[in-house]
Amino acid sequence: MTARPRAVVIGAGISGLATAALLAREGYDTDVVEQQGHVGGRAATWEHDGFTFDLGPSWYLMPEVFDHFFRLCGTSSDAELDLVRLDPAYRVFFAGERSDGPPPVQDREGVTSVDVRTGRAHEAFEALEPGSRSRLEEYLASSREAYELALRHFLYSTFARPTTLLRRELLRHAPRLGRLLTTSLERFVADRFTDPRARQVLGYPAVFLGTSPERAPSLYHLMSHADLTEGVLYPRGGFGAVIDAVLRCATRAGVRVRTSARVTAVRTTELEGARGRGPRHRVVGVELAGGEVIEADLVVGAGDLHHLETALLPPHLATYPERWWRRRDPGPGAVLVHLGVRGRVPELTHHSMFFTRDWRANFDAVLGAHPQVPDPASFYVCAPSRTDDGLAPAEHENLFVLVPVPADEALGRGGLDGGGDPAVERVADAAIATLASWAGVPDLAERVVVRRTVGPTDFAHDLSSWRGGALGPAHTLRQSAFLRGRNVSARVDGLLYAGGSTLPGIGLPMCLISAELVVKRLRGETSGAPLPEPAGVGHEVPA
Template sequence: MNRRSGSGAVSSPRTGIIGGGAAGLATAILLAREGHSVDLFEKNSELGGRIGVFESEGFRFDTGPSWYLMPEVFEHFFALAGTSAEAELDLRMLDPGYTVFSPPGPVDESTGAPGRTRELTIPQGRSRVRAIFESVERGTGGSLDDYLVSAEHTKELALAHFLYNPFTSPRSLLHRDILSGLPKLVRLMGTSLAGFAESSFNDPVLRQILQYPAIFLGTDPRRAPAIYHLMSTLDLAQGVSYPMGGFHTIIDALVQLAERSGVRLHTGADVTHIDTGPVGRGRTRRRVTGLNWTDEDGRAHTHSADVVVSAADLHHTETKLLSPEDQSFPERSWTSVTSGPGAVLVFLGIEGELEALPHHSLFFTEDWAANFDAIFGSRQKIPSPASIYVCRPSATDPTVAPPGHENLFLLIPVPADAGLGAGGDDGGGDPRIETAADRAIDQIARWADIPDLRRRIRVRRTQGPTDFAEGFNSWLGGMLGPAHTLRQSAMFRWQNASKTVDGLFYAGATTTPGVGVPMCLISAELVLKRLRGDSSPGPLPIPAP
């Protein structure tokens, strides 16, 4: 896309990007390399969005994603940007990948000794994972092989035909691989992830291991279509990596690439409105003309643009930044949308070592259904006990905590409800948030046999759904965005271009292809495809150097 000046000379399209998270930065990089004149506007004082970071008393905490999965997506994006993941990141493969902790058994009545916690460690390497499954439930090694072969095939099909597909041409779905696999795809879309896992495995913990990736997708495994069993090939077959220095090093790499590409980055720049005008005389359709924003001092500014890409929350973009006549998804349309979960995040600086915890731990409650009912059901509440994710990056990275100390990140999935409250420092958050944090700390201490965990806390900060709503304009205070139910996935999800405004595009977790850092990178490529008029379903070819 080029724009002609009054003299007839071709000039670069003026492009404004709203939001400086992974999707906004990635889109800015690709469009700048495409020849656009790009300005990016981030309302917060730091770039990164949900991939945040803060430091306190020698501890450095990532405040967002912590699982590095789908490395081929990162590698492809960096190649499009003229570099590589190897050049930009220092990645370490984790072994073990993670440990699952289950509730302690009953107290021994004869001795009074507390019941032991069941721990199941998932190593790195498919053959070793197979051996673990076989040791837990005899005969499941072959079942796991079949499950992972299906997961790998489905992942490759998704990468080639769905995740990078802008869905602008029906012909993109007529490939022989899709048509030949249609009966299986229909079965997978008509079966829940929970049902699919339970059909092959009886042990409750093995079932949980195959179902928990639904949380990465922001949904209940009983409502996620079984096509998402592809997620199991990511952690059980490919393995889990970690970028040394923390996840914010991904943002650091994107910022440097954006600057090298000529992107102008504006922080403390809160976009308040997307401006539009009519397309030609007498026509009802509108097109983007620019955006309005305020700086940190409250001064108002106008930025003219031929293209605007909002990588902000889609609900916020549609209902707050656009005039009613320009909205493709007005407020009334959101009543039927299923949100992903909210979260209580807890950041702990711990004195002394915590060898009982690996880099990643999952604390799964026994009553799995009750946990998801509390988060997604009709009578929502903070689960108690809760299934908890714990990250101990200091197990791998000595730079994130002072010597002899540990860094812990706790994630407690809760309902997406901004009214639940905000977090704070040293127990100073809203009562419901701090109570959830206290319960989680005590649960980890009991299940992992760390009885003095609470006494060893030197730094404590919490974050709740209100923080997500205020910090990221997140719809309902959700952690991830709309859930990946069947009707909110792939071609049924919100697409990357406005239905009513020419020149307005969307990127990020709340649009296609969905939640997670890899999906945010792909969404940037989908915007580029739409601007090019490219309807191809797979990744773009890498330009020759």
């Protein structure tokens, strides 16, 4: 009997676990090796004193991508997750702008807030900019068209063949795509809305893409379809429940997962008679700290691409050497603050955004030529215990605060109870004070019973993240679609990539798609469509 081909996946984040699950279903004998003592990567969880905190992703968008992945694994989202639709989808607090509009805008000492509801976003926009309903409807129709086009032609494509971009539908849309790619999201929104707060709501999705509205192509207005039209869901139990579900898919398929197993090198052998620009070596396995070697016919790097290419391969075998990264934009870093709060905080919804008045200055501080911590800073707060009581003790709240900062390891580490490096703790203190003031919770700091911070150095150390970035390479024009790092090595046969550093990009849905793109590479599948789903699956959970 012929032995099954062996695969090793580096990294047990969502992309690594998903890739392993699909490879096992393709017939590979698959191991996942993870340097940390737990699975999840950026989507891991932390439990302390009865609180459960998600350490990273907190928005469940693009549910059809999750649905498709689970069906590929012979199950379904309904079988694996308990999903709740959020209403409102989120609340936004604005500084320094007053409105004469009708509710739902609230006004507190120069701070206004508005609730954004799925399918009823026009109510919020009418409050911010009276008379804007028809323009919003046109904007959302455009975002839906761009979203569907991306799903059909870009997100599920490996761009292995140049002819991928010559399909009839794409050629028909070429003039419009050209305009969307060469116009910034900031300009695209400003041409349609005048109120700065309405512009902020529509421009903020650029942050999910690791960039700013000024730097993101307006094609990414498709993100507004995801949150304003499709809606925002939440998996009960937090995003650890999503990781657990993907892990189940992997282990059911026979995948072995090893934690506290740090890869120090990708092992290769030189191909006999290799010439030209094709692969000159092929993988034979990975080496772990301590010297153990796991042999493999296929290696998938599902962690940080910069780390794999510059630390795990010799320079002459790197497809993306250090000089390539010097010309790239790492996107923002982040200071994360996990707060366990005594008493309830009804002033917050599940998702809340806090936007400063000088929007451009905020982004320039984080992403500009002379990066610095913005002061004041815009930030995001997730209060999942508003939806899920199981994440905090009775009559307590679980708050997750994310403050974008430059991707700069020099800002330092976080810590428990204010024990992080001074620059990180100052960012946390400022965000807590602003949250308390703007939301009208003056005693918030006094009610904090658990406090933990995470800084850029933690991202670099724990996740091997390039420059301590929080998300991955920014989705600027030259770092999107076929201009982003490809998912296969040009130098080493049998070495592929998955995760937010490569195609199609940042975010949990994109990471699931990246796992599927590995399979498409192996099959030689060059279409832009998702893989066909097995017939008759998606309703029963395999034993």
